[in-house]
Amino acid sequence: MAPSAIAPEDSPERQIFVRKAAVHSRSHRSFGSSVASIRLNDGNSIPQVALGVYKAPNSKETEDAVTAALDAGYRHIDSAARYANEEACGRAVRRWLEKTGTRREDVFICSKLWDADHGYEATVKALCSSLHKFGLDYLDLYLIHSPAEDEEKRLQSWRALETAQKLGMVKSIGVSNFGAAHIKNLLRYATVVPAVNQVEVHPFCQREALVELCNKNGIKIEAYSPLARGNKLKDPTINAVAQKYGKTPAQILLNWNASRGNVVLPKSLTASRIQSNLESFNFQLAAEDIQTINALGSENYVTGSMHKSED
């Protein structure tokens, strides 16, 4: 059982959890890269860091970024139908697999169902369209991008995801932007517990109650906008910690998130940043520094998140 999201970092509970998690993550699928992987509640493994591609164009620029990420050691790409770049991501992934002789199962590809496609039939159609655009036989993870307004359609969408998982069109299924009420409502209805909830999480937006609810139910947190969209890189606390470790502020933000056991999804189209973001996980923040960062904030959204924690 994961410790409470608000358990002190140096508590015996959290230390035991961290040790167990380290042993656990070494003991399963590694994706042939140095990036740690985490076990999901359905038994599948997920690489803990992904290249996010929000606002990346459906063009060579994104193909180059995805290729640079895979060359650097990323094995996980986080896209969405809404980002309208599934073709570019798919082209880059397929080309890279062929070039390097890497197996399809050694990369992890995520896409998301957009709000306009809720409902059983529409969801199946949207997933088929995403698969077609990627040029892949299956996705590793497919998420409901946001709960949207229509509860009945949302639940039908979840039923379609459960069927798609059974059919092998997608290995794992999950949600995004679900607040506590959405999660509780879905859990009453679902046959399959979502593997992840992808939400905005970084030191300025920690969402402790939502994270704790997800942890308790075995739903892994995927932290989006883990760099706070670059808006907090001048924060004095983050900079003081960065200076202490000889790291960049971005690396401190990413390390903090991973130290909580979250999957992190930094977005960059810049090769040097793609590389340095991946180098954020080879050091350990001391408990006192984690405590200092924990004091920074709880719900300061940089994305104007569609749905808050308690929704």
Ligand SMILES: NC(=O)c1ccc[n+]([C@@H]2O[C@H](COP(=O)([O-])OP(=O)(O)OC[C@H]3O[C@@H](n4cnc5c(N)ncnc54)[C@H](OP(=O)(O)O)[C@@H]3O)[C@@H](O)[C@H]2O)c1
């Ligand atoms: N499910 C959802 O509703 C949802 C919502 C938001 C995001 N996401 C996912 O999460 C991913 C990341 O979130 P995000 O794109 O909102 O923001 P983010 O990753 O927090 O920040 C991205 C911004 O930071 C810059 N950046 C990246 N690395 C940097 C570094 N080392 N130093 C300085 N600046 C750096 C990037 O610029 P360059 O590209 O120019 O390097 C970009 O402007 C998305 O791409 C998407 O996959 C999901």
